Amino acid sequence: MHMTVVTASRHPLHPLLSRITGDEKHALSAHSTLDVLWVLYDRVLRITPETANEPDRDRFLLSKGHGPAAYYAVLAAKGFIPEDWLDDLAGWDSRLGHHPDRVLIPGVEIGTGSLGHGLGVAVGTALGLRAQGFLDSRTFVLLGDAELDEGSNHEAIAYAAAIQLPLTAIVIDNQSSTHGWPGGWDGAPTWPGIEGAGGGEGDHLRAGLSVGIPARFPGWSVSVVNGRDHDEIERALRVTGRPHLVVAAVETK
């Protein structure tokens, strides 16, 4: 089975990530959001540097804000920010902090870092777009599985379900929530390994899957995908017209 992954060698993001981290090699698990972000900006989002301020653009809100190297690399690869910004992360003269600031970085929709803010803001964003008649404009928000610990998320999850608001929430699941999200959902898929059926990586992904996360999103439709498989990710992100959860499972931290 062939699978498109950023982490495959010679992907254009690699040199960009190296400029941020200073490392030649990247631990895959350090960039849990990398493949989802790439699919969003490469295949799904209707937004370019030229349309970054258009009122009817699609919105992507990085709620978790942590570990934004992958986000910055994708923004540079897609031309939102100059590549040389990547050479200074969080220095005095840098616009790129350890958490992104929308005021400092073109293309960044919200400044985050404190967990549990993005989903509520995303609900307001989706409502605002709809109120202005931008019915084709989509709103995406990305969270981490540990971020779901914050109770504010559950206010947004319940309300979005109650009004069946078109909105896509992506939860990157690398099993980093301290108490986990056990049980409650039996739709867990299984995947062949990245190197083919029976490969160790596939077992690893299965082992790392929090099947309890969808149970925390009652009233939402759900896709649980391999967070490294670009075609699976894309299919899940193309579900529209309702509150939709995409759990993207990646290696455990």
Next chain:
Amino acid sequence: MRETFIDTTTDLLSDDPRTALVLADISASSFRTAQQRHPDRVFNVGIREQLMAGVGGGLALTGLRPILHSYAPFLVDRAYEQIKLDFAHQDVGAVLVSIGASYDAAEEGYTHQSPGDVALLDTLEGWTVHVPGHRDEVPGLLRAAARHDDRVYIRLSVQENKGPYPDGGSLRVLKRGGPLVVAVGPMLDPVLEATRDLDVTVAYTNTPRPFDTDGLRALAGGEVVLVEPYLAGTSARLVGEALNGMPHRALYLGVGRTEIRRYGSWRDHAREHGLDAAGLRRSINAFLGAND
């Protein structure tokens, strides 16, 4: 004031397609007609104040002008970090309209009271604060706030003065005499009664933020009394900065920090905090060294 707010907001929603309203159950039934008329711009998120603030931030990011409304302790105290991060940090604004003030909900107890709301907003950048002293001051303040994108807090109360002063945005002198006494919002009538036969100047404002520091410098002599309907001393820093370099003594009257574990009415709490006319008179006389 609450009814005036509801009527004006209902009109605004019809007049200006940029206006949106976010509620967290409080006052939802009063806005039912507005919600039916404008289902795309009137939202009741349920008892979810963190979400109310987040939704406000999101609406503002798309270019709408959100009005958020609840009891002050739920709107401000509970959702403080959302107010901090989902508005100013995103470089957007909103209009926050509270009811309940410091102790309007005397019978409900301390959970429904927010003497610290203005002090909390003072930790943040760029909030205009209106404390109307009369219901007829509300429509003008609200309509002006809906026209721009800045951050505005409007603090409504059941306590009000006998008459409105729609021009109360800067210090408005109501009585000329000796030392300056500044009354914020509903504190005006008790201040006027307390100082009826005292040789003082009384000035009124319904907009303590930004504080009219120029007006204060022009009016202040060596002694200044500030009377606020929220935590005592909330404006002390601003008064101190305004009078920097001018030798002065200052008295800051307002709500005390000690929780009053009694119910009753707002009048009982005003008396307990020394904010009724008799209490104000005692404090002001003691400060000015006059005999009562």
